[in-house]
Structure formats: structure tokens, C-alpha cells
Amino acid sequence: MNSNFSCKTCASADQKLETFISNLSQETSHHRVEGQSVKCGFGLQGICCRLCSNGPCRITPNGPKGVCGATADTIVARNFLRAVAAGSGCYIHIVENTALLLKKTAANKGLLKGKRALKKLSEIFEIKDADEYICAEKIADAVLADLYKPDYVKMELVEKMAYKPRFDRWKELGILPGGAKSEVFAGVVKTSTNLNSDPVNMYLHCLKLGISTGLYGLTLTNLLNDVILGEPSIRLAPVGLRVIDPDYINIMITGHQHSIFAYLQDRLIESDVIAKANAVGAKGFKLVGCTCVGQDLQLRGEHYQEIFNGHAGNNFTSEAILATGAIDAVLSEFNCSLPGIEPICDELKIKQICLDDVAKKANAELKPFVFEERAVQSDEIIDEIIDAYTARRGDIVLNMMPEHGNDDTLTGVSEGSLKDFLGGTWKPLIDLIVSGDIKGIAGVVGCSSLTAGGHDVLTVGLVKELIAKDILVLSAGCSSGGLENVGLMSPSAASLAGPKLRAVCESLGIPPVLNFGPCLAIGRLELVATELAEAIGVDLPQLPLVLSAPQWLEEQALADGAFGLALGLPLHLGLPPFVTGSPVAVQVFTQDMLNLTGGQLIIDDNAKTAAATLNEIIEKKRRELNI
Amino acid sequence: MKRIIIDREKCDGCLNCNVACISAHQEGSNFYTVNLQGVDSETRNFIKFDSKTGYTPIFCRHCDEPECVLSCMSGALEKDPETGHVQYDETKCAACFMCVMNCPYGVLKPDTRTRTKLIKCDFCEDKKDGPSCVAACPKKAIEVKEVSL
Numbered sequence A: 001m002n003s004n005f006s007c008k009t010c011a012s013a014d015q016k017l018e019t020f021i022s023n024l025s026q027e028t029s030h031h032r033v034e035g036q037s038v039k040c041g042f043g044l045q046g047i048c049c050r051l052c053s054n055g056p057c058r059i060t061p062n063g064p065k066g067v068c069g070a071t072a073d074t075i076v077a078r079n080f081l082r083a084v085a086a087g088s089g090c091y092i093h094i095v096e097n098t099a100l101l102l103k104k105t106a107a108n109k110g111l112l113k114g115k116r117a118l119k120k121l122s123e124i125f126e127i128k129d130a131d132e133y134i135c136a137e138k139i140a141d142a143v144l145a146d147l148y149k150p151d152y153v154k155m156e157l158v159e160k161m162a163y164k165p166r167f168d169r170w171k172e173l174g175i176l177p178g179g180a181k182s183e184v185f186a187g188v189v190k191t192s193t194n195l196n197s198d199p200v201n202m203y204l205h206c207l208k209l210g211i212s213t214g215l216y217g218l219t220l221t222n223l224l225n226d227v228i229l230g231e232p233s234i235r236l237a238p239v240g241l242r243v244i245d246p247d248y249i250n251i252m253i254t255g256h257q258h259s260i261f262a263y264l265q266d267r268l269i270e271s272d273v274i275a276k277a278n279a280v281g282a283k284g285f286k287l288v289g290c291t292c293v294g295q296d297l298q299l300r301g302e303h304y305q306e307i308f309n310g311h312a313g314n315n316f317t318s319e320a321i322l323a324t325g326a327i328d329a330v331l332s333e334f335n336c337s338l339p340g341i342e343p344i345c346d347e348l349k350i351k352q353i354c355l356d357d358v359a360k361k362a363n364a365e366l367k368p369f370v371f372e373e374r375a376v377q378s379d380e381i382i383d384e385i386i387d388a389y390t391a392r393r394g395d396i397v398l399n400m401m402p403e404h405g406n407d408d409t410l411t412g413v414s415e416g417s418l419k420d421f422l423g424g425t426w427k428p429l430i431d432l433i434v435s436g437d438i439k440g441i442a443g444v445v446g447c448s449s450l451t452a453g454g455h456d457v458l459t460v461g462l463v464k465e466l467i468a469k470d471i472l473v474l475s476a477g478c479s480s481g482g483l484e485n486v487g488l489m490s491p492s493a494a495s496l497a498g499p500k501l502r503a504v505c506e507s508l509g510i511p512p513v514l515n516f517g518p519c520l521a522i523g524r525l526e527l528v529a530t531e532l533a534e535a536i537g538v539d540l541p542q543l544p545l546v547l548s549a550p551q552w553l554e555e556q557a558l559a560d561g562a563f564g565l566a567l568g569l570p571l572h573l574g575l576p577p578f579v580t581g582s583p584v585a586v587q588v589f590t591q592d593m594l595n596l597t598g599g600q601l602i603i604d605d606n607a608k609t610a611a612a613t614l615n616e617i618i619e620k621k622r623r624e625l626n627i
Numbered sequence B: 001m002k003r004i005i006i007d008r009e010k011c012d013g014c015l016n017c018n019v020a021c022i023s024a025h026q027e028g029s030n031f032y033t034v035n036l037q038g039v040d041s042e043t044r045n046f047i048k049f050d051s052k053t054g055y056t057p058i059f060c061r062h063c064d065e066p067e068c069v070l071s072c073m074s075g076a077l078e079k080d081p082e083t084g085h086v087q088y089d090e091t092k093c094a095a096c097f098m099c100v101m102n103c104p105y106g107v108l109k110p111d112t113r114t115r116t117k118l119i120k121c122d123f124c125e126d127k128k129d130g131p132s133c134v135a136a137c138p139k140k141a142i143e144v145k146e147v148s149l
């Protein structure tokens, strides 16, 4: 096919993957980095505006303002709020769909696998019905009712979900969100031409969106999914390209909306479906995890051992996974479903079906998931994939990589399973933090990108530095996909930790990097942090806890970041979020935020110095707590 | 000898060459941090726009017979016999700006803050990767080429 692409691929922290990709005959994102290496200076600083036909305007020495008079501060704030609003919209779409699915599942008296999550949510929402279906429906209704409120009516679950000291601070700052969808709408309106020009007002709106994104899009999505799909439980699992077994009909899933697959993934292991696979020469069906929905399936892998073969890799591994030739279909329902997979699917005759039109791919079939038609739709999907399997497998040369990844990644860590592991109380963890055996906690979250040194380069480098300083790392998002494939989530990675953390890990048989799964699980980290703070009796900003999204990629990550800042946590990013052209933005994010929420943005693309800064913050917080 | 060769047809007017040049002369800055709004944020290259001819990159040619050097009476401008680049020595400059008047390409200007120094392309002589503007041009409208005299 296309041979007109750079043969030089970008670096990856995953050496085996880097070699595999550099030898591919298909073009991947890793090949395209070189051709896009010259970046626009105005774009990087966020000082290009194309909101109207007088533009695009850029801030230059000869043009310090846009034609309309917009300053760099205004232009940067508008661009940033737009991005955060879009990112928030993405997560709110996910929680909306998940709540609708829970509502319908409950109304149909379908299977609710997560009894504990149901009980927990009923308690938080103060729902007292005895019937679990009625509880589930009321939970879903309460979430949906909040999402659909206008922006001038505050959402009701915020106070129930948030940690009290945080809620009070948000109230003081006037950043309690109204209806989550309306707040996205308001954010977009504010950033249109010749409307809001006040950067501080726009950054406060970002914090509002951060709160609605975090509590609903992240935390609640996890808990609602737990009810439908079952709660995570800790286990060792295989990861990497090795999980692909060519003897099966393999379906790669990409997206963020795990519950859309709830029916299909159970159906795929029913005997008549397996018989269909056998009839065309396959042993059956397997789901191969990719992106966050794969992480989510891995997290709940305990319940899906037969159908799920393991998580193969993160967003920027998806092209490589397909290039093995052993994937027969891609089912996608959200990001990150890269446009770059499309030509590879065409070349290798891989069937693509999109289950949600927000993620419709140009050359894919669109089959929007309809709950009422799930049985028929699932069977149609199965038949189409069988057709693809039969049509392609004879022709396609396989390019497997069984030596990639490992078999002992610790997965299934959540606020619930971790507490169970510790004996049903946070006390052992708190004791280890107080004694200094665990100096502090770093949530290393967010995406994987091909900048900041290359694929997962900064993420892996930073995590190694942090664990060497006895800082326990909790990870969520595509960053997890990279960290697990390079072995940092295997118990043997304890040897890379500092002496104290190493001893803790070895005595417990755990790795120094704990895998919470998808980016949605940033919400689970927030639950852990809140429960720890509650147990100690302090507010979140006082904890020896830092966040880092070293290789944040896109708008959703910026909305997550806004949540982190609203929680009052120090947040490290490898590269600036296109705001450095505005002195006000730099001042707000790196200084003033400390007085507003207690949060603070730290930008550093160097693993060593970034880890040193985070370490200093943790040590300072320890001193302030007298530990 | 190396020169920046311009292919004006390719120029999109993105001004990345301006950003790169300002950054190259702002100690310790990069594309994220370069201050584009200060009075000292001076670019040594320029992009002219004309609705008929489109964008024209205006760069110092480091001419073979440089009018700027010929018109400079204090010896502040000199053509380096080895590199062929025309270099400016601020300490010798009398700020008469005869060079500004005489450059046929109009690429020279006095500095905005003090109007006592010349703003002139130094071919990024201190940068190991060569001209910053060339590295930053997404269109390859400017390229460093070896030329013979």
C-alpha cells in the first residue's frame, strides 16, 4: 500500500513495540510524528484566534491585539475554555449514556452484577428502597436529572458526592456547577466572538466544568458501570501484543463506554455463538482490549475471563495491534479511535463497526447501539464479524509478537478492591505513609502521546523517578497501558522502587505502580484520596498527594486537569496546555490557584526535575502534617 | 558557503520564522515561552504580504557585495571571509543607520527600544543546528543551501 511515508518512527518507552512498529509496512502515528515535527509557535502558545472573519489573528510584536481588540490573555482563555468545554462534553456524553443504560437495564430487570456498588450509590444518594431494580432506576434518574438541569439550577448530587471541605470551598468561590450539559453549553457561548473577554471569569468556568466532569463524567461513570458490569477485583493478567490469540476470532474494542458491550460480551461466549465460530474454523471469540474501554474491561477482568484475552495496549498502540493481522474487527464507541486505523483496516480487511455516532469513522459501518435491539444487533454484529473472518484470514499474513508485554500485570485495583486488600480499612496505608515507608502518593494519569520524548517516554521516565523516591504511583488512563506493557505493574518492578517502598511492595507482593484502569478511574483516585483525607481528618490539598498527566493528549485530559485543580491538588503536565502566551493564564495556573483551590500547575517535560519538584511538594506537605 | 535560499511560492505567511528568530535572540526561551509582546521582541526576518503577489519572505541575503557593509563607515558591519556571512559588531556601531538606508532588501532596522543598535540577521551563528527560522518553517520556503562564489 502506501509506501510514501517516513521510515523513521518516534521513540517509545516500550522498546519491543518501537522495533515492531519501525518494521511495519503500514504507516502509523509513530511514522507521522517526524512529518509534523515543525510546530506553529502561535498555536503552541495559544495565541491564534480564528473566531471571526477578521482573523485568524495572532499576537505578534507588530500586532499585540486581535483586530477586535482581544489581547493574548483573552484569546488564550477563550481557546482554553473551549477545549475544556469540549472535553467535559465528551465525559458528560459517557455518563449520560451509562446512566440511560443502567435505567433501561433496571427497568428490564436485567442483570446487575455489582451489588456493592449499588448499595454504595443508594447510600450516597439516600435511596432507601428495598428492591434493587427500583434503587438502580432511581440512581440513574437522579444522575440524569442533574445532567439535564439548566445552568442556573445547581446539580443536587454534588454535595452528596463531594468531600465536605471541598464542597464548602467551591461554594465560597461560586463554582458549584449547574446542569452539566448546560455548563458545557454556557462555556461554549462565553468563548464565542465578542462575548466574554475576562480571563479569570473563564478560568473559574473551567473549574466548574472540572467539578461536573470529575464527579459525574468520571466518578459516577465508574460506579454506574460497576453496578451493570461488576466491581473490579485484584488479579494478575497478561498484557501487550501477546494477548492476541490468532486461533480465535478477535475483536478489538476502542472507546470509553464499557456498558455498551455488556450484552454482547456475554453473548459472545454462549454455545451457539461459539458453534458459529467453530464452524468457520475458529476456537471462538475473544475481545482484545485497547484504549480506555479495554482498560475498563481489564479492571473487571475477573468477571470476564472467558471472553477477554487481555489488554493489548493504549491509544497509540492501536495501529500496531491491528497490524498483527490477527484482529478481525474493531468495535468502537468513543475515543481514542484514531483516524489512523482506518487505512490499516482497509488494507487488512478488518471490519469496523461504530456503536455510537459521535465516534463514526469515515470508512466504517454505523450501528448505533439501541438497548431495546441489543439482541438483534449483537447477532448481526457477530455474523458480520464471522463474514470478515472468513473473507480475510486466508489472505492475511500474520505478524504476531508473542514476546511483547508480560503475563503478570496486577490489575483490578479500585477504591473498593484496594481497601479490601488492605483488610477493609485504609489504616495500613495511612500507617505506611505516616512512617514514611510510603513517602507519598502520585496519581500518574491521563493519556499517552507521541510528544514529550515519544510514546510514553516521559510517563515511564517520571514513574521510575517517583517510585525510586519511595512515592507510590496510582495510575489511570492510557498512561496505564504504557506502564503495564513495560512491566512497571508487575510485582517484580518492586526492585526499581526506593528501599522503603520496595520493602513494602515485596512484603505485600504488589508492584510499586497500581493500575486503576481507564482515565475514567481518575474518579476512583479521587475516591481514594477523599477517603484517606476523611480518615486523617484533613482537606485534600493537605495530603502528601500529587497528580501528574505527563503526556496529556486532548481536551478530555484538560477537563480532568480542571477537576484536579478544583480538588486542590498539585498537577504536573509535561507540556503546557497552549496557554503560555498569556501572562494572566500563567499567573492563575501556577500561582493564584494556590489561594483559590489549593491547586497548582507545574509544567516540566524533564522526568528527573519534574519528579524532584513533585517530591519536594510531597515532603513539604508531610512537614506541614508533622509526619 | 551557506545561505538561506527563499522560495516565495511556498511561503504561507505563518510567521513561524518570526517566532523562531525572536526566540533565537531571547536567552533561554523556546516556542512555548518566547515573549512575543515585549518591546525587545524583535525579528530579524520579515514577511511582506501583497494581495497580488502573496507572501514574500524578506531575509538577509548575506550579499556577495553587501551594500550595508559598503555604506558602513565605522566598520560595525563586516563580511566574514570564511563563512561569507555579514556580521554586526554593536560596539563599533555609530548608529548612523546608513546601512538601513542602503540595504536593497530593506531587511535592516534600528532596535525599537533605544534606536541605537541595528537589528540584523546573524545567521544564528551561535546555534549548533544553524538558522532557527529555517528549522521552524513548515513549508520549507526557506532552506539553507551551499552556494559557491
Ligand code: SF4
Residues within 6 Å of the ligand: A049, A050, A051, A052, A053, A054, A055, A056, A057, A065, A066, A067, A068, A069, A070, A075, A193, A194
Ligand atoms: S475574534 Fe478578534 S482576535 Fe479573533 S479572529 Fe476575530 S478579530 Fe481576530
Ligand code: SF4
Residues within 6 Å of the ligand: B059, B060, B061, B062, B063, B066, B067, B068, B069, B086, B102, B103, B104, B105, B106, B107, B108
Ligand atoms: S543587510 Fe541587506 S545589504 Fe546587508 S547583507 Fe543583508 S541583505 Fe545584503
Ligand code: SF4
Residues within 6 Å of the ligand: B020, B021, B024, B044, B045, B059, B060, B120, B121, B122, B123, B124, B130, B131, B132, B133, B134
Ligand atoms: S538565521 Fe537566525 S538571525 Fe537570521 S533570520 Fe534566521 S532566525 Fe533570524
Ligand code: SF4
Residues within 6 Å of the ligand: B010, B011, B012, B013, B014, B015, B016, B017, B018, B047, B055, B057, B136, B137, B138, B139, B140, B141, B142
Ligand atoms: S516560516 Fe516559512 S512559510 Fe512561514 S512565514 Fe516564514 S518563510 Fe513563510
